[in-house]
Amino acid sequence: MDVVDSDIAQVLRHAGYRVTRPRMAILSVLQENREYLSPQEIHRRGRERYQGLGLVTVYRTLQILDGLGIARRVHTRDRCHSYALARGDRHYLVCRRCGQVLEFPCDGLVPLVESVRQETGYLIEGHLLEMTGLCSECQSQGGADR
Amino acid sequence: MDVVDSDIAQVLRHAGYRVTRPRMAILSVLQENREYLSPQEIHRRGRERYQGLGLVTVYRTLQILDGLGIARRVHTRDRCHSYALARGDRHYLVCRRCGQVLEFPCDGLVPLVESVRQETGYLIEGHLLEMTGLCSECQSQGGADR
DNA sequence: GTGCTTGCAAACCCTTTGCAGTGAA
DNA sequence: TTCACTGCAAAGGGTTTGCAAGCAC
Numbered sequence: 238m239d240v241v242d243s244d245i246a247q248v249l250r251h252a253g254y255r256v257t258r259p260r261m262a263i264l265s266v267l268q269e270n271r272e273y274l275s276p277q278e279i280h281r282r283g284r285e286r287y288q289g290l291g292l293v294t295v296y297r298t299l300q301i302l303d304g305l306g307i308a309r310r311v312h313t314r315d316r317c318h319s320y321a322l323a324r325g326d327r328h329y330l331v332c333r334r335c336g337q338v339l340e341f342p343c344d345g346l347v348p349l350v351e352s353v354r355q356e357t358g359y360l361i362e363g364h365l366l367e368m369t370g371l372c373s374e375c376q377s378q379g380g381a382d383r
Numbered sequence: 384m385d386v387v388d389s390d391i392a393q394v395l396r397h398a399g400y401r402v403t404r405p406r407m408a409i410l411s412v413l414q415e416n417r418e419y420l421s422p423q424e425i426h427r428r429g430r431e432r433y434q435g436l437g438l439v440t441v442y443r444t445l446q447i448l449d450g451l452g453i454a455r456r457v458h459t460r461d462r463c464h465s466y467a468l469a470r471g472d473r474h475y476l477v478c479r480r481c482g483q484v485l486e487f488p489c490d491g492l493v494p495l496v497e498s499v500r501q502e503t504g505y506l507i508e509g510h511l512l513e514m515t516g517l518c519s520e521c522q523s524q525g526g527a528d529r
Numbered sequence: 530g531t532g533c534t535t536g537c538a539a540a541c542c543c544t545t546t547g548c549a550g551t552g553a554a
Numbered sequence: 555t556t557c558a559c560t561g562c563a564a565a566g567g568g569t570t571t572g573c574a575a576g577c578a579c
Contacts, residue, residue: 255553255558276543291561296544318543330505341499349491350514357485358519359476367511368496373504401533401578423568437536442569464568 245307252305259294262287264302264322272336273311273319311338311367328366334375391453398451405440408433410448410468418483419457419465457484457513474512480521 245264246256254260262283266274270282276295283290299320302308309323311331321329321338328346330339346366354361391410392402400406408429412420420428422441429436445466448454455469457477467475467484474492476485492512500507 250554253558257553257559259560289561292543293545293562294560297559330499330503330507332505339503339505341502345491345495345498352491353476353487353514357476357487358522359478359485359514359516360519360522361476361514361516363516364512364514366513368499368505368507369509369511370505370507373506376506399533403534403578405535421568435536438568439537439570440535443534 248305248307249301254301258287259283259290260298260301262290263295263298264307267302267308267320267322271321271338273321273331273338274336275319279320330368330370332370332372332375334371334378337372339372394451394453395447400447404433405429405436406444406447408436409441409444410453413448413454413466413468417467417485418481419467419477421465425466476514476516478516478518478521480517480524483518485518 246261249256249260263279265286266279266282274282276292276299279299280290280292280295283295299308303310303320306323308320311319311321311329323340328341330341331337332339346364350361350364353359392407395402395406409425411432412425412428416428422438422445425445426436426438426441429441445454449456449466452469454466457465457467457475469486474487476487477483478485492510496507496510499505
């Protein structure tokens with residue numbers, strides 16, 4: 238179990254959850270794939286690490302991980318229920334071809350939030366900024382979307 | 384049929400689609416509700432305008448409208464398949480209590496897109512910026528989410 | 530009149546729930 | 555040892571598909 242696994246295991250334990258083989262298998266899949274994956278895909282890959290992994294456990298674990306902010310849902314035009322490991326903040330970049338998910342710091346949004354608040358009167362509690370496109374590798378390769 | 388209906392009817396016709404009663408009923412629902420609605424909800428409200436409207440037609444029509452950029456999917460934490468009429472650009476504000484969807488101009492994002500492009504090498508093709516919070520009315524009323 | 534659209538019913542598939550056995554602490 | 559967790563099977567619910575009838579053009 239590598240360093241990051243241990244960190245996440247700590248978070249789970251502190252939140253009162255048990256650290257189990259199925260959960261570690263799912264985390265390991267998310268960690269080794271910097272792309273968004275559907276629950277089915279996570280299940281398939283998770284079985285390569287832990288044969289007995291059930292799809293139901295994947296769903297339940299993803300809910301827990303999402304609740305703890307460890308993983309998060311990625312929304313794309315067609316897929317609304319895929320997940321990727323959260324890597325720090327709430328802004329990400331999705332490659333439409335290979336599915337890689339990259340998070341980026343986003344201080345530039347603060348003044349924008351403020352101006353929207355002033356114009357609309359909304360109390361803004363959260364936001365989702367997702368950019369889609371092609372990562373540099375996929376730009377040079379061409380081909381169809383996932 | 385009011386002015387905006389006619390405009391949209393034109394767009395449909397130009398794209399090779401027929402302008403039918405079910406489609407107009409669905410459009411009218413979207414136009415009269417500045418909030419995101421699930422296909423089921425659109426179906427229910429659409430029946431008030433056209434009794435015979437079928438749920439399947441709602442799904443098929445929403446796909447067409449989404450494809451033409453007339454309506455668009457609204458992604459929220461729990462609901463990924465709700466729709467609202469597109470009102471000009473790709474940035475919106477969702478009230479978590481009443482479900483109102485407001486679009487806002489967003490020039491402030493241009494420099495941000497550019498800096499992300501430089502840092503990551505991504506070819507950025509599109510983005511989704513969704514802010515959530517409480518509209519001014521709901522701020523003064525309190526109460527539970529939808 | 531032609532053939533795109535529609536609504537119904539049924540098929541599909543993803544997600545959740547119930548439950549008894551299992552294993553982390 | 556305890557009880558949270560798991561996998562299986564089944565239920566549940568939303569979405570899509572097949573097809574004959576209907577309607578826009």
